[in-house]
Amino acid sequence: MIRKPYLFPPYIWLILLFLTPFAIVFKVSLSDLAIAQPPYTPTLDLTEGWAGVRAMFEGFDFENYVWLFSGSWGSWDVASFVPIWVFDDALYYNAYTSSLKIAAITTIIALAVGYPMAYAIARAPRHLRPLLIMLIIIPFWSSFLIRVYAWIGILSNEGFLNMVLGWLGLPELRIINTNTAVYIGMVYVYLPFMILPIYAALDRMDGSLLEAAQDLGCSKIEAFWRITWPLSRPGVIAGCFLVFIPVIGEFIVPSLLGGSDTLMIGKTLYEEFYNNRDWPVASAVAVILLFVLIIPIVLFQRHQLKQQEAQL
């Protein structure tokens, strides 16, 4: 550490802005609900000295986690050979699985839309590319919240989209407050994170590789699948993680565009904190969410590491 003083800032950053808040959230998740300020117990009473600290630790338990997971192996789903976990309160479980599902579908749509866009930019005339990349990035210059609100204006029942459909004599669509609206909003917001790494991978590719593949007997389509696709895969994987991970915990898009039946963990967490005011359970949900997210992140880093090793 001392020999590499330039490593201090990132460590201090992590300790202050990640580890400390996490420790606080974790502590709250071990507490119990209380009608008090703050709304949980035990709290640290420093006037009691060491005894106070000890009293606080004695008050901690894993009750909230036990409750979140409480349930029993109900039965076997014969069709899919999966044990059905029956929860006392299935809300959180459903919120997690629904979040994972929405994140997965959003990632697939973003890939299907983003790959052709990245490909088109990478194959555009060289002088046009900075402009096209700029157009992808420009939305970041306006507030995320404003952009999502703009979608309400477009998608709502009296919104821009239905106005245009009305003019064209087409039936109106009910999109706002449905999962469709959530997908539209999510793909819109996270598409640049898909496009940029794929573009970077495609842009690095030497064009003569495709000529060589054709020269050796590939048609243009075959050359794409044998050369371009595998060489852009690191970008595809990076893009997928960059979309998937934040979408799982996304809160603004589902609460503004989604309906009452849109179940996502970020939204559930918010309601637990502010509507239910059950901070300990909410904190436990947040801690579990972190672990749900850590798994794909670790997988991603493993992949990156393997890529780097393969290149050495």
Add this chain to the structure above:
Amino acid sequence: MTDVTGFAPWDDPQATPLISYQNVTKTFGSFTAINDISLDIFPGEFFALLGPSGCGKTTLMRMLAGFEDASQGRITLAGQDLAGVPPNKRPVNMMFQSYALFPHMNVWDNIAFGLRRDGLAKDKVAARVEEMLRLVRLGKFAQRKPDQLSGGQKQRVALARSLAKAPKVLLLDEPLGALDKKLRQETQFELVDIQEKTGTTFLIVTHDQEEAMTVSTRIAVMDEGVIKQVATPPALYEQPNSRYVADFIGDVNLIEGTWINGSLVWSADQAPFDAQGTAGQGETVWLSLRPEKVAISKQEPDAINKVPGKVIDIAYLGNLSTYVVEIPGGQKIKAQAANARRLASRDITWNDTVWLSWTKTAGVVLTE
């Protein structure tokens, strides 16, 4: 090489060319890259397209590979018109200047790539890849990825990959450009060796006249979309047809004068130079004289062509020294002499007055 083996199908009116460019023109917008070129290349040749960058040599090659279409004219390969045939359907393979090795495949898979596209049986692919690995002496590196190879090894993988399908013609785009000088020279001989072993027709694009001279049976010297001269390396060196070719191939002295009564009048007060050549009476001509054919001496020699001068500069090249001598009228002439004796005993030095001399057949009279 030509002279040694007697291989000279271009002199045989009965021989059929393998590749034939017929009045080929290629334009990119308003720019004419290739201007009405006709050229025949024969089976078994090691043919070089030589010229400065931008002269159209790469375009001419890429048209044969199928990456560019001719704007006008016809290109045939073994009698077949290539118009409209896509690159993957041509019996031609190319070795790219950047090598274009597939970075996500190891050496073995790179070499096998083209064979697999042909749907060859597994054991046939394996046998051919092993054969290619032996040919380029890379057997030990079969499992390496391109990133783990040196420049020379990459170059040999690229060569093996482009030869694996046994193409009728192998195209080499500046194949040795990325190698350092010593490795380049070794690889030149290796290329010639492989060309002879496989009997494949090679078409090489290069801007390096030394490389073209070393490897090829014939050279086409190109400039601004046209071919200036096609000839064997010795013929090109000894009998250039223009100042451009004389200047591009090796070092040359060009003395401007007027052709009068079979000799070159170059100065009002000096004797004309006697030379062999055909030019019109009174035409402006240039005498192209290679430095090594000019003798330098302190005493006035007994020679047909001689001229006094002053030594301006001496470049010591180890085995040779090049003397830059200013002759009356101010022109500087280069003369080259072998350093048969040790440097200390050299008798010519800066500012010495010396005599330059050469025979009647030493120079070539050029009219353009």
